[in-house]
Amino acid sequence: MATQMPTYVYCLVSASHEPPADAPRGLDGARVRVVRAGRLAAWTSDVADRRLAASVERVRAHDAIVRCALDRCGLEGGTPLPARFGQTFATDADVAGQIREREDAWLGALERVRGMVEMTVRVRLAIDAGDAAPVIRAEGASGREYLERLRERQRAERMRRDAVDVVRRRVGDAVGSAARAESVATIATPHRWLSISHLVARDAVPRYRAALDALAAADPMLRLAVSGPWAPYSFAEVTRV
Amino acid sequence: MIGPDDGREPLDDELVLSDLLNHVLDKGVVIAGDVTISVADIDLVRVGLSVLLSSVETQERMLGDGGHGGDADADIRVLPGEREP
Numbered sequence: 001m002a003t004q005m006p007t008y009v010y011c012l013v014s015a016s017h018e019p020p021a022d023a024p025r026g027l028d029g030a031r032v033r034v035v036r037a038g039r040l041a042a043w044t045s046d047v048a049d050r051r052l053a054a055s056v057e058r059v060r061a062h063d064a065i066v067r068c069a070l071d072r073c074g075l076e077g078g079t080p081l082p083a084r085f086g087q088t089f090a091t092d093a094d095v096a097g098q099i100r101e102r103e104d105a106w107l108g109a110l111e112r113v114r115g116m117v118e119m120t121v122r123v124r125l126a127i128d129a130g131d132a133a134p135v136i137r138a139e140g141a142s143g144r145e146y147l148e149r150l151r152e153r154q155r156a157e158r159m160r161r162d163a164v165d166v167v168r169r170r171v172g173d174a175v176g177s178a179a180r181a182e183s184v185a186t187i188a189t190p191h192r193w194l195s196i197s198h199l200v201a202r203d204a205v206p207r208y209r210a211a212l213d214a215l216a217a218a219d220p221m222l223r224l225a226v227s228g229p230w231a232p233y234s235f236a237e238v239t240r241v
Numbered sequence: 242m243i244g245p246d247d248g249r250e251p252l253d254d255e256l257v258l259s260d261l262l263n264h265v266l267d268k269g270v271v272i273a274g275d276v277t278i279s280v281a282d283i284d285l286v287r288v289g290l291s292v293l294l295s296s297v298e299t300q301e302r303m304l305g306d307g308g309h310g311g312d313a314d315a316d317i318r319v320l321p322g323e324r325e326p
Binding site (some may be wrong): 063095118234 | 256257258260262263264265266267268269270272273284298
């Protein structure tokens with residue numbers, strides 16, 4: 001008797017959205033298939049082991065399937081909810097069961113991102129706030145030295161936050177109504193780069209790009225790079241209740 | 242980080258790859274429970290997914306390795322990225 005291999009999940013979509021015949025292969029060359037759960041479906045494939053090692057190739061394969069879903073759902077104005085890398089389940093039934101548990105929440109999330117894509121702009125901050133490790137009193141150091149280091153760290157952190165606020169405002173003002181929602185993260189160590197993701201209507205992407213091109217042209221000191229469209233990775237989460 | 246933290250500007254390819262890793266590994270819906278992955282490809286770490294890098298550094302400290310390899314097959318939790326308030 002054949003034993004079912006673990007199931008890997010790429011994204012959630014409306015139940016009617018199936019992978020096209022020419023869909024790319026998934027992780028490790030596996031064929032992508034659908035697991036249905038009520039009004040939803042997951043695009044999935046088999047994996048050999050539930051302990052999944054991340055590699056650049058696998059990350060690319062994951063995103064290729066999500067992009068395929070973005071194109072497929074887009075034909076009907078929809079948008080998939082991309083899954084975070086690395087989610088495996090023992091069986092298809094487990095996948096379906098977990099989705100059904102929060103079916104209404106997922107449907108709500110699908111509706112919120114319907115017709116949208118994610119655009120990401122990275123901006124180099126003008127300051128280097130140094131490393132974010134906690135200040136620890138070194139052996140032999142005086143209390144005064146320790147307090148001075150602590151104050152210096154707090155000052156640097158305030159400068160970094162101020163710089164982040166300025167950049168957020170400038171980018172936000174530039175993209176204006178082209179962006180429906182915003183998600184911000186600092187992604188560098190030390191905190192030199194700011195990553196701002198926006199939820200943008202598909203037909204507003206050219207306007208979004210043009211706005212940021214204009215911002216960069218107006219201020220050559222402002223170092224920024226735009227990527228996208230992505231599936232809405234930063235806007236797909238549903239709060240667990 | 243985006244590219245090596247040696248003061249030079251990142252290459253376009255590094256930016257693209259860094260964006261890909263940050264989206265796919267650190268974001269997206271979690272259907273059930275926590276996501277646990279392992280890192281077997283050290284190149285993925287070298288290009289600098291900050292959340293993963295911090296996890297690897299923690300792992301290296303725990304192993305007392307102090308180098309760059311660590312135990313590449315060990316499970317590493319992907320920690321949430323630092324978010325601005």
